[in-house]
Amino acid sequence: MKTYSEFNEGILSLLTKKGRDKQAKVSRRLKGxxxxxxxxxxDWKAWQxxxxxxxxxxxxxxxxxxxxxxxxxxxxKARIKKMRDKQNAQSKAGQSRN
Numbered sequence: 001m002k003t004y005s006e007f008n009e010g011i012l013s014l015l016t017k018k019g020r021d022k023q024a025k026v027s028r029r030l031k032g033x034x035x036x037x038x039x040x041x042x043d044w045k046a047w048q049x050x051x052x053x054x055x056x057x058x059x060x061x062x063x064x065x066x067x068x069x070x071x072x073x074x075x076x077k078a079r080i081k082k083m084r085d086k087q088n089a090q091s092k093a094g095q096s097r098n
Contacts, residue, residue: 040075047076 013019047070054063070076 043070043073043076044079046070047080 013022047067050063050066050070053059054067071080
């Protein structure tokens with residue numbers, strides 16, 4: 001637990017130029033992390049939408065090409081692998097019960 005003097009120093013550091021610069025640096029880094037995470041999430045959603053469209057009766061070649069294009073992205077590839085590994089583990093667990 002922080003003592004009163006440490007807490008007081010934390011508040012005062014925001015009032016100093018050095019403290020404001022440090023806080024601005026942290027904010028910029030977090031903004032970059034959020035931007036990257038949001039882009040990754042948007043690509044994942046795009047892959048899911050393209051996958052469902054290409055699997056349907058009205059699926060086009062463009063949808064299939066978009067799926068292949070998105071599957072090449074490393075973070076989408078990792079999430080697909082994780083999803084498939086989880087499904088395989090569940091199916092193996094279900095087979096061992098029978």
